[in-house]
Amino acid sequence: MSTAPSAEAARPRRRLRWAALAAVLLLAAWSFGIEPRWVAQRQVEVHLPGWQRPPLRVAVAGDWHLGRGGVMTPGHARAIVDAINAAAPDLVLLAGDFVAGDGDPARGALAPEAIAAALGRLRAPLGVHAVLGNHDWYHDGPAVAAALRQRGIVVLENQARAVDAGLWVAGIGDHSTGHSQPALALAAVPPGAQLLVLMHDPASLLDMNAVPGLAVAAHTHGGQVALPGIGALIVPGAAPRSWAYGWIEHAGMHAWVTSGLGTSVLPLRFNRRPEWVLFTIDGALG
Structure with missing residues (x-):
């Protein structure tokens, strides 16, 4: 008596295998081909106690990782710059990691001058300000800073x-990369000033006292992959995994960690769209 499965009995298993293969291919197409380029334009209202100014519109964009042949091509970056300019922010903050990988042109990275040319088109009445990220230092931090400054972008390295x-x-x-000195950065800020704190890595919060105002960071990419019910699988650096994305708090200091615009290591994202954020800052409600 034969125990081989009949053709009819094997058919559901073949359908299940084909369905699983189709699901994997669709997931790969989404994660590598669609979501990394599907940029979100977030609108976030912030109500700060003691805010004494009219509402302030602040655009924040980080983790560009600009290169050729990858996710953040020059054309893609120009389109994002146009979208930020169209939103008419009062101020632009760039949270570092402009360079792709280690900046090697042989692997598609752009020279700092080409990166600065793309981002130098950003416009805001109160200026465009930046900090450097770890990938900028892996390449040549001073060269990246010099190229950005040449295009009118103010680079603040532990300065205010x-x-x-x-x-x-x-x-x-x-x-x-060992460049974080929060106390030095905040030393010149007078008491009572309205303050915006820009950092690349949210781990800098671990070394600073709480100050009033809005703080923003990048670096984590939101994990690039965020599983439902689990969140980010990996967060680089010293920040805890719970600091991967969105509002975080440490010792009374609140900050927004953006998911950034580009990708690192692998050109994929899942359940964590790239973004730039437009904050509207006003006084506390009530």
Whole structure:
């Protein structure tokens, strides 16, 4: 008596295998081909106690990882720059990692001058400000900073500057490459100033006292892959995994961690779209 499965009995198993293969192919197409380029334009309202100014519109964009042949091509970056300009922010903050990989042109990375040319088209009445990220330092931090400054972008490495009467921007250096000095960055900010704190790696929060104002960071990419019910699988650097994306809090200090625009290591995203964020800052409600 034969125990071989009949053709009719094997048919459901073949259908299941084909369905599984189709699901894998669709997931790969989405994660590599669609979501990494599907940029979200987030609108976030922030109500700060003690805010004494009219509402302020601040655009935040980080983790560009600009190169050729990858996710963040020059054309894609120009389209994002156009979208940010069209939103008419008062101020733009760039949260580092402009360079793709280690900046090697043989692997498709753009030269700092080409990156700065693309981002130098950003416009805001109160200026465009930046910090460097770890990938910028892997390549040549001073060269990246010089190229950005040549295009009118203010690079703040553990520095602060007044951008308007009573409004300051403080830029904190990258944590994972040993450049983070929050106390130095905040030393010049006068008491009572309205403050925006820009950092690349949210781990810098671990080394700073709480200050009033809005703080923003990048670096994590939101994990690039965020599984439902689990969240980000990997968060680079010293920040806890719970700091992968969105609002975070440490020792009374709140910050927004953006998912960034580009990708790193693998050109994929799943359940964590790239984004730039337009904050509208106003006084506390009530």
